[in-house]
Amino acid sequence: MPSSKNPFTSFIQNFLKLESASGILLMIAAVLAMIIANSPLSYLYESLLDVPVEIRIGALHIAKPLILWINDGLMAVFFFLIGLELKRELMEGALSNPKNLVLPTFAAVGGMLVPAIIYASINWNDPVAVKGWAIPAATDIAFALGILAFFGKRVPIALKVFLVSLAIMDDMGAIIIIAIFYTSDLSTSSLIIAAVAIIVLSFLNHYKMKHLPPYLLVGLVLWVAVLKSGVHATLAGVLLAFFIPLKTTSDNEQSLAKSLEHDLHGTVSFVIIPIFAFANAGVSLKGLSLSSILEPVPLGIILGLFFGKQIGVMLFSFIAIKLKVASLPENVNWKQLYGVSFLCGIGFTMSLFIGSLAFEQSGTEEIFLNDRLGILIGSTISAIIGYFYLNKVLPRGLSGDREEQPSFKFLQDREN
Numbered sequence: 001m002p003s004s005k006n007p008f009t010s011f012i013q014n015f016l017k018l019e020s021a022s023g024i025l026l027m028i029a030a031v032l033a034m035i036i037a038n039s040p041l042s043y044l045y046e047s048l049l050d051v052p053v054e055i056r057i058g059a060l061h062i063a064k065p066l067i068l069w070i071n072d073g074l075m076a077v078f079f080f081l082i083g084l085e086l087k088r089e090l091m092e093g094a095l096s097n098p099k100n101l102v103l104p105t106f107a108a109v110g111g112m113l114v115p116a117i118i119y120a121s122i123n124w125n126d127p128v129a130v131k132g133w134a135i136p137a138a139t140d141i142a143f144a145l146g147i148l149a150f151f152g153k154r155v156p157i158a159l160k161v162f163l164v165s166l167a168i169m170d171d172m173g174a175i176i177i178i179a180i181f182y183t184s185d186l187s188t189s190s191l192i193i194a195a196v197a198i199i200v201l202s203f204l205n206h207y208k209m210k211h212l213p214p215y216l217l218v219g220l221v222l223w224v225a226v227l228k229s230g231v232h233a234t235l236a237g238v239l240l241a242f243f244i245p246l247k248t249t250s251d252n253e254q255s256l257a258k259s260l261e262h263d264l265h266g267t268v269s270f271v272i273i274p275i276f277a278f279a280n281a282g283v284s285l286k287g288l289s290l291s292s293i294l295e296p297v298p299l300g301i302i303l304g305l306f307f308g309k310q311i312g313v314m315l316f317s318f319i320a321i322k323l324k325v326a327s328l329p330e331n332v333n334w335k336q337l338y339g340v341s342f343l344c345g346i347g348f349t350m351s352l353f354i355g356s357l358a359f360e361q362s363g364t365e366e367i368f369l370n371d372r373l374g375i376l377i378g379s380t381i382s383a384i385i386g387y388f389y390l391n392k393v394l395p396r397g398l399s400g401d402r403e404e405q406p407s408f409k410f411l412q413d414r415e416n
Helices: 005-016 022-039 042-051 066-091 098-123 141-149 157-181 188-206 212-229 235-243 256-280 298-321 334-343 349-360 366-391
Strands: 052-057 060-065
Touching: 022 141, 022 256, 022 349, 042 066, 052 066, 052 157, 060 066, 060 212, 066 157, 066 235, 066 256, 066 349, 098 157, 098 298, 141 157, 141 334, 141 349, 141 366, 157 235, 157 334, 157 349, 188 212, 188 235, 188 256, 188 366, 212 235, 256 349, 298 366, 334 366
Parallel strands: none
Antiparallel strands: 052 060
16 A cells, blocks of 8 residues: 655655664754855845844843854754763763763864964964954754764774864863853852752752753753853853753653653754754855955964864874773774864864854954865865765775764764
């Protein structure tokens, strides 16, 4: 009997199950933003992002353009999911064993330090431009894992675990950088409210509150307080995640943290991140020339992402292995590790986000556009070279490695 299922619906369902689906959607959103920003409809794109959105409850008043609601609000949900992933990985997953942390930690540190040094050395004489030193230090999990997923079972499981672990450590580094270096004038009263909210969350966690609404209510207060405090609001998402209970008191009880993590995957991967990409990737190419790319800001980002990530990841991995504090992952050789270092140069989402923090208050629109131009070029080159290089060095047959898949599931197969 012929299936009555709509072919289009079947296609969409099968597409969403792909490991690379999120990366493909990110690419589509970014390209669409670029097309619109360079078309006669560009004024609509800019007007949409500048739409004022206000919330007023008594004395509380939050007024921001739509672009900042996306970057401060929706991205807080993204960081909340990252926080849930970090907590589970550190408590139960691949990173719960300290030995598994050494190599990706060394690689992540090198992959953040060297690109930052390259960018800062090129922009050292410009006090505004040098604020973007952390832009090429970030790695985009969605794109990197999405490209690796194109190779299917050709990828050794240990190589995927290495990239996932490196990305986790990279995210932790980005969170620390945002908290320390991209903080404006602090509001004492808001910080006190945030501290009280954290104390309440700790009590909820300590007494194993199993219901979600109290956490979300206190988390909303925490987000507003952090937003008003001068610390970037997205960090509230990470803090909230760390207080969501992971462990259960009985075998029949469902973990609140794992349940939330599962429920948020689709929304973050297929809605929030593509929206963020669409809102931030619209760069006008009008008047673009070779000299535009060779200006200090985009040049520093391009060189940092493409060369800095390779050098940093490989150099620090080499040092860790030569010091005998770590070893190459099982069934992985240096060529394959080098291929992953290319993918680490894809800084799209996190780089755009850090760029918005670095330059949103600079008052210099040209720098803000140049940083996005550098991110797009550097990430694209890293993705293309990384894909073709890995296609050359990965084994052609199916991998014989049947170890358990990494427990980190963000932007991976959603078949369940």
